Structure formats: C-alpha cells, structure tokens
Amino acid sequence: MRHRRTPTYAFLALSRQQHRAEVERISLAVRNFHKTQQRFRIYHGSTSSTRRPVDGTSTNTIDTSALNNILEIDGVNKVAVVEANAPMDALLEATLDLNLMPLVVTEFPGITVGGAFSGTAGESSSFKHSFFDQTVSKIEMVMADGEVVNCSEAKNKEVFRGAPGALGTLGVVTLLYVRLQPAAKWVEVTYHPFESVEGALRMFRRFWKDEGVDYLDGVMFSPTKGAVVTGQLCDVKPEGLPVQRFSRAKDPWYYMHVEECISSGGSEPHRELVPLPDYLFRYNRGCFWCGKSMFDLTGLPFTKGTPQWLEFMLRTRMLYKALHAQDPNTLMVILDLALPFSAAEEFVNWQAERLDIWPLWLCPLRIGAMSTLHPHPLRTEDKEDEMMLNVGLYGVSPRDYEEWVSANLDLESKVTELGGMKWAYAAQLYSRDMFWQQYDKKWYDNSREKCHATSLPDVYEKTSVDYEAGRKMTKESKEYWDGTMFPAIAQLRQSLWLVREALKSKAWRLERRDVWKDWPEKR
Structure with a gap:
C-alpha cells in the first residue's frame, strides 16, 4: 500500500512559473539594495539557530518565507526539487510517497532544506554521506547583485562549493536539487553499551567500515x-524483534529509552525495530x-506524566519558539563542535570538569570534499583523517x-587547541x-567579491556576540523579571511568558498534521 498523506504544505502545487515569479520579486529587492549599497x-x-531571528518587518530585510514548497520528486533520477524554506518533514513526506528518502535527514523536522545547506547539518548517516550539502547536486541562487544563477559542480563551481556553511552571506539560495535513495519500512536499531570515550571511539572505528551499517x-x-x-535499513520485519516508536505522546523520549536499554541489558547490545x-x-x-532542561529553567516538576x-x-518547533522569546544563549548552551578523533577523549574529560554538561551527543562525520566554511581539521597531523567527531x-x-562568557571563551580556546571547530x-x-x-x-573574501556580496553581513558579523550589549540586555531582563517579587514568582512569570510566545506562533499545528507517524502501516 502506498503511503498517502494530507498535504501540510502545497506539495507539488506551486508551479515553476509561480516559483520564478517569487524569485524575480526577491531578485528585484536584492538588486535595489545592491544599487544603494545598503546592507x-x-x-x-523560522530558524533553528541560537541567534535571534531576523525581524521580517524590517525595511532592510528580504522575505523568503514563501519559498517553502516541493516542486518535483523525480522518481527516475532520484532527485527532489525543493524550495529553500521547505522543512525537512515536508521533504520526507513527499519523497516517501514514491518510496524514496534523502540520504541525510536532519533530526529536527522543522529544519529547512536551505538551512541545512547554508548552515552545517550532519546526522547519523553522515559517516557515509558527510554533511547534508554533499547530497545536493545543484542550487539556484540570487546573487547579492540580484542576478539569478544556477550552480553545480559543472557550472559556477566555486559558488556551489562556497555557499554551504556560508549562512547566506554569498547570496540567497532559493532552490535545491536533493539526491534521494530508496526508502525502507524500518530501521533495525542496536544499542551497544560502552564505559569510556575510548570504548566509544573504538566502536565507531569498527562500525563505520561495516557496509551493513546505514546509521x-x-x-x-x-x-x-x-x-x-x-x-x-530493512523492509522485512525480523521475527522476535520488538517494535519501538518515538513520535506519539505515549512513547518514551528517545534518549531516555536508550539509557533504559543499556541499563537493563548489562553489557549486551539491545536490538529493536x-x-x-x-x-x-x-x-x-x-x-x-x-525539553528536560526547560523543566529545570521553569521550575516545573519533571515526572513520568508531565511530558505527556x-x-x-515539548517538540522542537515549539521549544525553539519559546527559546527565541528571549535570547536563547541566556537560557541554554546549545552548540555542536567537530573534533579530530585523536582529541575527543581529552575534550570530553575537560568538559566534564569545566562544564559538566550531560548527556553528550556523539556523531562521526566523514570529512570528504567539504567547503571551506564547514568544520574541518585545523592541525596538520589531523588533516589526513577520514572522520571527525561531532x-x-x-x-x-x-x-x-x-x-x-567565561565558559564559552574557555570552550572556544580548548576546541581550537585540540584542532576542532564550532558549528x-x-x-x-x-x-x-x-x-x-x-x-x-x-578564499572567502574572493568569493564575496565574485558574488558581489560585500554589502551583506559576513559570517563573523552574523554569528559573533556583542559582550557589552549582552551584559546590558541581561541586566535589564533580570531587573524586569525580578523586580521586588520573590524569585519563585519571577521564575513563574518568565515561564508563562515563554509559553505564551510559543503558543502565539501556532507551530504546534504543524506537528499535529504530520502523517509520517503512520509509517509503515499506511505505506
């Protein structure tokens, strides 16, 4: 039975002509900014970044939010033609309709295809396929002077290789051609316990050479x-294996389930579908x-029933909306970094003493032919390595x-010392x-010149933190919330504010429409 769905977005409904009209509107706006050299x-x-979202009402803003559709799923050539702001769950649903799927699927359904390309997106299939952008064969981009160009390995190669990781500082990516592979009904998952970083690295080295491992x-x-x-990946359900789901309210949170599996099974691996x-x-x-940290921040009790x-x-779209109601960095540490395998153990031991943040996510990443602005080995002795550890x-x-501030500066110093990089x-x-x-x-400055992008903010300007502005904002926020009230009342007021702002976004409606949760029963 083929997978049927009720469209959440206008899948396949936006014609090429309509797409071109929207791109022309964006191109005209960019051209006008370029003529006046206005940044x-x-x-x-939407955004899954920890930076404050850009205000769409500002006069110096290009609004690309309407580019959120899938234009075509080419089942013969296994390619999806996707607008930049289409979210990952929309892409997956559209491809599953033809029993196909992207090679790298970001772990959050609300991450956009363009965001995964222009940012740095790696997942558990990246030990095979590297970052998400390595699965993109072609892009359409509005250059910073308004010219619309197509870029690939065969045409505008330097722009094609430079745009990944550049965070939109070379131009506006409007369309992507994403390579696909056959989908499967199930993933046979095995949890292998380890008792040290060294043990984990040893397993990673063994498994990334195993052709039977997909994730x-x-x-x-x-x-x-x-x-x-x-x-x-598997289509035939092995007998005797339990089926476990993670998408319904009654299902466990994934990381808690992993911990339960390795705690109850001793040193033996645990398998399930x-x-x-x-x-x-x-x-x-x-x-x-x-999500557990949000309970800690708000003071709400985290019991067996409260997540339900x-x-x-407590899904990613809503949690990000809540975080962005305030500066996310004053609430949470949310960052990824890539380290040489040889430095991973030293870093984990260092962070245990300096930061003491647990759990940690560990994900091997194939270095491959990546662009300059992706994380890559900094030390000469690491540059021949096949993998880095996210x-x-x-x-x-x-x-x-x-x-x-002190903790982040120490972290950046340690990561650099070890030859690693932050996302x-x-x-x-x-x-x-x-x-x-x-x-x-x-190389980056030359790319900006060729793309006529020097009037755009550069990568450093987009990502750097202004210490003094942060101090002032934090002081004002503390004064507003604390006032003369008891701390518990201030904490409750802040919690209600975050919830209110998240609810106003109505992001929860998108989660309710997801029909991939019926897979594979309705395939």
Whole structure:
C-alpha cells in the first residue's frame, strides 16, 4: 500500500512559473539594495539557530518565507526539487510517497532544506554521506547583485562549493536539487553499551567500515556510561524483534529509552525495530534533552506524566519558539563542535570538569570534499583523517552572564587547541582575528567579491556576540523579571511568558498534521 498523506504544505502545487515569479520579486529587492549599497538580511520565517531571528518587518530585510514548497520528486533520477524554506518533514513526506528518502535527514523536522545547506547539518548517516550539502547536486541562487544563477559542480563551481556553511552571506539560495535513495519500512536499531570515550571511539572505528551499517551515532550519559547506536535499513520485519516508536505522546523520549536499554541489558547490545520516520526524527520530542532542561529553567516538576501533559510544548518547533522569546544563549548552551578523533577523549574529560554538561551527543562525520566554511581539521597531523567527531553540547546556561562568557571563551580556546571547530549556528565569542584564523579568509573574501556580496553581513558579523550589549540586555531582563517579587514568582512569570510566545506562533499545528507517524502501516 502506498503511503498517502494530507498535504501540510502545497506539495507539488506551486508551479515553476509561480516559483520564478517569487524569485524575480526577491531578485528585484536584492538588486535595489545592491544599487544603494545598503546592507540587508534575510527573513526565512523560522530558524533553528541560537541567534535571534531576523525581524521580517524590517525595511532592510528580504522575505523568503514563501519559498517553502516541493516542486518535483523525480522518481527516475532520484532527485527532489525543493524550495529553500521547505522543512525537512515536508521533504520526507513527499519523497516517501514514491518510496524514496534523502540520504541525510536532519533530526529536527522543522529544519529547512536551505538551512541545512547554508548552515552545517550532519546526522547519523553522515559517516557515509558527510554533511547534508554533499547530497545536493545543484542550487539556484540570487546573487547579492540580484542576478539569478544556477550552480553545480559543472557550472559556477566555486559558488556551489562556497555557499554551504556560508549562512547566506554569498547570496540567497532559493532552490535545491536533493539526491534521494530508496526508502525502507524500518530501521533495525542496536544499542551497544560502552564505559569510556575510548570504548566509544573504538566502536565507531569498527562500525563505520561495516557496509551493513546505514546509521551511526551515540549518546554519552556520564564519563563511564553511554551507547553507540547503529541502524540498518530493512523492509522485512525480523521475527522476535520488538517494535519501538518515538513520535506519539505515549512513547518514551528517545534518549531516555536508550539509557533504559543499556541499563537493563548489562553489557549486551539491545536490538529493536523502529519505523523509518520515527528513527529519523527520534530527537524531535524533547529536542534531544533540551525539553528536560526547560523543566529545570521553569521550575516545573519533571515526572513520568508531565511530558505527556505538555506534549504540544515539548517538540522542537515549539521549544525553539519559546527559546527565541528571549535570547536563547541566556537560557541554554546549545552548540555542536567537530573534533579530530585523536582529541575527543581529552575534550570530553575537560568538559566534564569545566562544564559538566550531560548527556553528550556523539556523531562521526566523514570529512570528504567539504567547503571551506564547514568544520574541518585545523592541525596538520589531523588533516589526513577520514572522520571527525561531532560532539553536541546541550544544557542549561550558567545563570550569571559573566560565567556564561567565561565558559564559552574557555570552550572556544580548548576546541581550537585540540584542532576542532564550532558549528556557526551557535553564538561565537571569538575575536575577529581568532575567528578568521580557522578559515581561509582570502578564499572567502574572493568569493564575496565574485558574488558581489560585500554589502551583506559576513559570517563573523552574523554569528559573533556583542559582550557589552549582552551584559546590558541581561541586566535589564533580570531587573524586569525580578523586580521586588520573590524569585519563585519571577521564575513563574518568565515561564508563562515563554509559553505564551510559543503558543502565539501556532507551530504546534504543524506537528499535529504530520502523517509520517503512520509509517509503515499506511505505506
């Protein structure tokens, strides 16, 4: 039975002609900014970044939020033609209709295809396929002077290779051609316990050479407890394996389930079957473990029942809306970094003492032929390595702003010392000189010149944090919330504010429409 769905977005309904009209509108607006050499920013309608969202009503903003459709699924050539602001769950639903799927699917359904390309997106299939942009064969882009160009390895190659990771600082990506592969009904998932970072790295090295493994990542709950998770696509349901889902309110949060599996099974691996979309979006409910942190921030009790009662608030779209009601960095540490395998153990031991953030997400990433602005090995001795290790740090921020600054500066210094790099979606506290020591600035500046993009904010300007402005904002926020009230009342008021702002976004409606949750029963 083929997978049927009720369209959440106008799948396949927006014609090429309508797309061209929208791109021409954007091109004209960009051209006018370029003529006056006025700097502008891009409003996408949503963001999974920790930076404050761009205000779509500003006069120096290009609104691209209408570019959120899938124009074509080419089942013969296995390519999806997707507008930049189409979310990942929309792309997956459209491709599943033809029993296809992207090679790399981001773990949050609300991450847009263009965001995954222009940012840095890696997932548990990235040990095979590298970052998401490596699965894109062609893009359409509005250059910073308004010219609309098509870019690929065969045409405008330098722009095609430079746009990934550039965060829209070379131009406006409007359309992407995403390569697809056959989909499967299930992912056979195995949780392999480990008791040290060294044990995890040893498993990663073994499994990334195993052709039978399609997905590979891990969760580390403490310095002596974690699980390497392998996944294998399958259409035939093996007898005796339990089926586990993660998309319904009654289902467990994924990371809690992983910990329960390795705690109850001793040193033996635990195997189970997970429906394909449930596996791909397994971290949607709870936003990894940030949902648990929101309970800590608001003072609400985290019991067995509360995640179910507040289910609509604890999916990634709603949690990001709540976080963006305030500066996310004053509430949470949300950042990813890539390290050479040889430095991973030292970093985890360092963070256990300095930051003490648990759990950690561990994900091997194939370096491959990536663009300059992606994380890459900084030390000469690491540049021949096949892989880097993505470490995800997600936890509650230090409540004192000065401690937050100090912790981030220490982190950036340690990561640089170890030859690693931070993802650019997170706040950057590097000085301008330190930031550009990590990248090929000459190449980047030349690319900006060729794209006529020098009137756009550069990557450093988009991601760096203004210390003094942060101090002032934090002080004003504290004075507003504290006032003369008791701290508990101030905390409650802030919690209600965050919930109110998230509800106003109506992002929860998108979650309710998802029909991939019926997979594979209605395939």
